[in-house]
Amino acid sequence: MTHVLDGPDTPFLALDEGKLDANIARLRDRLARLDTALRPHVKTAKSIEVARRLFDGGAGPITVSTLAEAEAFADAGFTDILYAVGISPAKLGRVGKLRERGVDLVVLLDSVDQADAVAGAGIPALIEIDCDGHRGGVQPNSPELVKIAQKLGARTRGVLAHAGESYFAYTPEALAAAAENERRCAVEAAETLRAAGHAVAVVSIGSTPTAHFVEDLTGVTEVRAGNFVFFDLVMAGIGVCQVDDLALTVVTTVIGHQPDKGWIITDGGWMATSRDRGTASQPVDQGYGLVADINGRVHEDLLMTGASQEHGILSVRPGSTATLPDIPIGTRLRVLPNHACATAAQHDRYHVISPDSQRVWHRVRGW
Amino acid sequence: MTHVLDGPDTPFLALDEGKLDANIARLRDRLARLDTALRPHVKTAKSIEVARRLFDGGAGPITVSTLAEAEAFADAGFTDILYAVGISPAKLGRVGKLRERGVDLVVLLDSVDQADAVAGAGIPALIEIDCDGHRGGVQPNSPELVKIAQKLGARTRGVLAHAGESYFAYTPEALAAAAENERRCAVEAAETLRAAGHAVAVVSIGSTPTAHFVEDLTGVTEVRAGNFVFFDLVMAGIGVCQVDDLALTVVTTVIGHQPDKGWIITDGGWMATSRDRGTASQPVDQGYGLVADINGRVHEDLLMTGASQEHGILSVRPGSTATLPDIPIGTRLRVLPNHACATAAQHDRYHVISPDSQRVWHRVRGW
Structure with missing residues (x-):
């Protein structure tokens, strides 16, 4: 193992294959038990190799967040792709080109204006349903929903909901409730459309938290989730995984000490970790991340507490009585x-x- | 102009050449008046083309934040390079290879352990001086400073200070004081070393805020600054530039509306803007950024207030009585x-x- 971790100059991303495979198996087994298809979101890993592991080396249905992903995965043989960001009419040309190549690329929308452009281009779409007020979408029983489907006509492929609220649920009960709300909301939207005479082939729900806590998938045709392949401290913080499940880490090197300040300085700054402080709003704030040794053993209460572009500052967790390791x-x-x-x-x-x-x-980049 | 802004699919980075050139001219003229060399930090733009504009198409002294930058700029003909992140001994092989190519690549360090490795490899170094407690460095009058120089011997090229505190200075007086402290601290360190018998060729100070407010550069041989080529809302917030000086913007497209929530949704999320919330700790919090129309006219009190990976949420500034534009x-x-x-x-x-x-x-990427 150590030859990989000793190899490249730091900082770099290390991906633990065993943990990746275990995370994938966990959700695949769960959804197999619930007899519902998984349409993984490739936006987290943006890696053909990771996506193939989700399908035993093959190419199943995927969700993408950019057309660059759609194009790269189409090049790699993936032909069933949902582009799950509200469509901008200017992007329909690229969507059309992928469809001409035989890729069943489906877009997402939540307005009559978008539906007008999409139907004109002959492209199938899911209608985004707002289940908890966290992003886009129309209400599941709204007249707007039916108007959009009327405009889409035969291009209406189905409905999609995403439980943004689940990222703020901290108990199994709250996560299960968020999952049931997401399901109920998507199914209600599908029923609204069916009552208005529209066929609804796809009822798509999902997020990494709800996918791991949903128990009833009645009326749902597919579950989306992306983050679960790697997991992270935010997911551990809401109880979806354990810290030991995290497959992705940033390898850095100690480059300095400031003992008077209680700091260890590394060559891994925000350029290597990102500026994301997602645990800042959780009960346990992990700074820019927990620190482990090269073999992955977490240092008790040692956090990356500061970041400039190429410098990380490590210090003992505020309030801890632990001493700074040497x-x-x-x-x-x-x-x-x-x-x-x-x-x-x-x-x-x-x-x-x-x-x-x-x-x-390698990762797919850009848009 | 509009053909560039209408061109690529959103989101993408638009760089205003006129503003870039004006920002460069402002600092170059200032330092020419103060008769001190500029060693720009290329970590902001990471662009050969931007760096060449700093030297009238030529290749002057630069500062880099990664060895990937050093290698790319060396390939483009830059031969006077300071790598201004504390050196990790494992990286000395790559440093040596660049020096063998005729590049005067100088490294940075602040410990006897690093000096030992660097001197053994025959590589010149600057010693990092801590002028205000914000990152690495030794104190300017410390015995440690002299010990490091003794270990470096003839490889002691000079000293370097960086006024991290200047990013939290909000008045011209506070900025000028941070600049004078940075200068005084670096010069004091140089004098400490000279008194101990060491030659000190380089006394390097700088940050974008202090470079624009320093008035006395006595004893200083060069000024570093990087952000000034583009500027940003953090720099505008501390008074180093005006909002109208910002050369870099992210072009996005409206993809949805949530009128009940007071939101406009765009296809520019944190993947396009980063998760940086640098103005959150300033007197005026600009969310994830101010919003302008395609021609650059700022919408009064319209901010990007939320971000998911590929979605931006725009809303009226909290507390404002402005109405959400249509x-x-x-x-x-x-x-x-x-x-x-x-x-x-x-x-x-x-x-x-x-x-x-x-x-x-194009930008240089990676490490």
């Missing part, structure tokens, strides 16, 4: 991220920690 | 960033706004 210059450490999507986005590639090989997996 | 789906807007270094880092290229040509400038 870690010499040149020592490699691993930082467990708050938000895997944001941290991974700062990098172009993953260095895969695996017992039997050295591999580098 | 902006149709498909309209392009420009977001002025909190922190240009972080926002630019989310992108691979700049689309240059210029009256006479369409150009794309």
